[in-house]
Amino acid sequence: MIFVLLLLWVGMAQAAPNDHIRVILDDSQSMRKQDPERLAVAATLLLYDLASPSLSTDDESFAVYTFGRSWTKAWPGGPPDQPAPIVPTRVGTRHDLVDELAKVTWDSPWTYFSPGLEAAVSDLEDTPGGLDDRRVIVVVTDGL
Numbered sequence: 001m002i003f004v005l006l007l008l009w010v011g012m013a014q015a016a017p018n019d020h021i022r023v024i025l026d027d028s029q030s031m032r033k034q035d036p037e038r039l040a041v042a043a044t045l046l047l048y049d050l051a052s053p054s055l056s057t058d059d060e061s062f063a064v065y066t067f068g069r070s071w072t073k074a075w076p077g078g079p080p081d082q083p084a085p086i087v088p089t090r091v092g093t094r095h096d097l098v099d100e101l102a103k104v105t106w107d108s109p110w111t112y113f114s115p116g117l118e119a120a121v122s123d124l125e126d127t128p129g130g131l132d133d134r135r136v137i138v139v140v141t142d143g144l
Contacts, residue, residue: 018129019061020061020124020136021136021137022138023138024138026066026067026142027067045097047140048097059129063120063123067108067110067112086119087100111141113139
């Protein structure tokens with residue numbers, strides 16, 4: 001009987017999986033026409049709000065990447081390989097995220113997804129955690 005109770009206690013003591021969410025936010029110039037109401041920013045904030053009950057410890061994270069205004073069209077070499085700029089939010093406050101997202105403008109000249117995706121994947125690979133942790137990348141875009 002004591003052995004069974006001990007096994008139950010050890011099973012309950014295991015840590016719940018942590019959440020690590022990365023958002024690639026399209027800040028390209030096409031968003032000026034396609035999203036003048038800035039619904040992409042609102043969607044990013046909504047995603048944070050939906051995830052925030054889970055983002056309760058320092059072991060969890062939420063970060064936003066944008067395309068970056070300094071990137072130029074690189075043909076035929078393809079998209080640039082420098083890392084995407086990041087809107088810094090690691091289990092910060094909602095107010096901090098709102099302030100950072102307010103600074104995002106629709107000024108990136110090109111829609112280069114790959115550098116942002118590569119940076120997010122690299123960031124998630126470097127994020128400590130267990131095999132059960134959830135690592136998610138969400139792309140918020142007009143698709144143009």
